[in-house]
Amino acid sequence: MKIQVAIIGGGPSGLLLSQLLHVRGIETIVLEKHSRDHVLERIRAGVLEHGFADLMRKAQCGDRMDAEGEIHHGFYIARNNRKYRVDLSGQTDGNSVVVYGQTEVTRDLYEARDRMNGTVLHDVKDVELHDVTSAAPHLTFLSNGDRKRIDCDFIVGADGFHGVSRKSIPADVLKEYEKVYPFGWLGVLSRTKPVSPELIYAASPRGFALCSLRSQVLSRYYIQVPLSDSAEDWSDEAFWAELKRRLPDEVSSNLITGASIEKSIAPLRSYVAEPMRYGNLFLAGDAAHIFPPTGARGLNSAASDIHYLYEGFVDHYLNGDSTGLDAYSDRALARVWKAQRFSWMMTSMLHSFDGENSYDRRLRKVELDYLLSSAKAQAALAENYVGLPY
Incomplete structure (x- = not known):
């Protein structure tokens, strides 16, 4: 099989x-090691930059996002029993974010691929990349027990941190940067009305907390916990009680609790791999970078990678111009950092x-003091939160 871009x-x-x-x-094929059901079971964050939302519309699969997504023009930072609102739209000439779960994004994309008869192969095993520095790279893999081969012009590795793509770049070429934080986020999903129409990021002496949502009947809450904890250590009752302790009284008194339908702990770390291109192999998303969930940069940074790759491939195939592909790694990494x-x-x-x-504790306090008292600092925060220009 010969294809233009293998993903x-x-x-x-x-x-x-x-x-x-x-x-x-432009012809593509997508190889996925898991089943579609497994991919759609992943529960991830869902705060989308305005640029990501525009990409979904450009891909002709943004209708449900526009109909069901929650448009947020601001969010709150809470501390010392008070809430302070960051006006995203007012600080960024009208930009906003869309709260729409990553699972729903993925579902919409799958449905669009089905509608256009796109080729997505699931349960693919033992993928190997060959001749990626040549003009004729190819992939081999197992599908339904048979060894198969795909010849292509380019390979895009969007297979996550543990995927095979980044591992195909020689160790003497790849440079890695990592920071591991000494805590995680315990997250609970519940079928309850959100406590706030906009997200609340809470800083307290007991640790961080976040009040988020997926819809008006589905809430997502998080608290900072030690890495030594496990989700099984926390009953629903213990979680709700600790969450309330970290929120302002006006918020905790209105919090509707309920049985958790999903509970897990996510460790926090940052990671970047350079370069994001090796020969005719391009890395995108978690294959190249990991973000702590604070500020919702993970999925959105992956989208910016896709934006640069999309522009580069369109110029290459439709205009005979490879400038965008040649500049991909530098452009993507500048925004990633x-x-x-x-x-x-x-x-x-x-x-x-x-x-x-x-000293460090006092500096953190001063940093938050400055942010909450400075319109210019809040403008910079808002600019980053809604998404820097591509």
Whole structure:
């Protein structure tokens, strides 16, 4: 089989790129190691930058997002029993974010691929990349027990942190950066009315908390916990009680609790791999970078990668211009590192750190004081939160 662009990974990044290229007449195939049901069972964050929302519309699969997504023009930061609103739209010439679950994004992309007869192969095993530095790379893999081969012009690795794509880049070429935070987020999903129409990021002496939502009847809440904890250590009752302790009284008194329908702990870490291109292999999304969830940069940074790849492939195939592909790694990494800075700032400012000295503790307090008292600081925060320009 010969294809123009072979994509490894059937999550939102790989599906979005496949859909965007299909609309422009560029042939793709997507290889996914899991079943579709498994992919759609993943419960992830769902705060979408305005640029991501525009990409979904450009890919002709944004109708349900526009109909059901929650448009948020601001969010709250809480501390010392008070809430402070950050006006996203007012600080960014009208930009906003869309609260729409990653599972729903993926479902919409799958349905669009089905509607256009796009090729997505599931339960693919033992994928190997060959001759990626040549003009004729190819992939081999197992599908239904048979060894198969795909010849292509380019390979896009959107197969996550543990995928095979990044591992195909020689160790003497790849440079990796990592920061591991000494805590995680315990998250609970419940069929309850959200406590706030906009997200609340809460900093308290007991640790960070976040009040989020998926819809008007589905809420998502998080609290900072030690990495030594497991989800089984926390009953629903213990979670709700601790969450209330970290929120302002006016919020906790209105919090509707209920049985959790999903409960898990996510460790917080940051990771970047450079370069994001090796020969005719391109990395995108979690294959190249990981973000702590504070500030919702993970899925959105993956979308910016897809934007640059989409533009590059369109120019290459339709205009005979490879400038965009040649510049992909530098362009993508420039935005990735700005997003890393933003996530690091939000995480450092809002969380509690065991064992930190009095100087660092005081600086974190001053950083938050400055943000809450400065319109210009809030404007910079809003600019990053709604999404920097591509």
